[in-house]
Amino acid sequence: RKEVEQDPGPFNVPEGATVAFNCTYSNSASQSFFWYRQDCRKEPKLLMSVYSSGNEDGRFTAQLNRASQYISLLIRDSKLSDSATYLCVVQSGAGSYQLTFGKGTKLSVIP
């Protein structure tokens, strides 16, 4: 069974803080990895893809450890607008393109 497990939330942090989310996945054949964010009762929106060498997009840094089947997301200098649920998402590839979602970690950035 393909599973994606995430840190239980919620994370309540002050503006300007750095926050890290972790995720593990069970399917070792997984090939593609993403972080999506989801605002309350809205659709998932792609935040960033996650590459083997790690990648950064502004205040956001994603890391992948294939050996440990572990993915992380680091948010620096948190803004109020970062408040959302962050979804760890895995795609197995190899002919299967369905996305497997984690349950998400809720972040609240407090003024």
Added chain:
Amino acid sequence: EPEVTQTPSHQVTQMGQEVILRCVPISNHLYFYWYRQILGQKVEFLVSFYNNEISEKSEIFDDQFSVERPDGSNFTLKIRSTKLEDSAMYFCASAGQAIYSNQPQHFGDGTRLSIL
């Protein structure tokens, strides 16, 4: 920026009735998906569609469900004989032109289906 659009935004239906949820994927995309999210739970894959046929489906996607691409733009999900447990947010997604890894799927803003 091109978007996936879904209609209606909210559908209220009596148990046992049929519903059709509609999606217009991003115009040059070739891969189409339906997902659902029951309130408070994670997003779950239902079905993927490519080249006018189903390419994958989950165990949720039983005979009650069907998908169709009736013309060049719409992608529909039909749910026959709806049950209370079909109440959820249904998301359509599409992805790009070629099969390669790290190809993200873009989601529509969903249809909230409420079965009474």
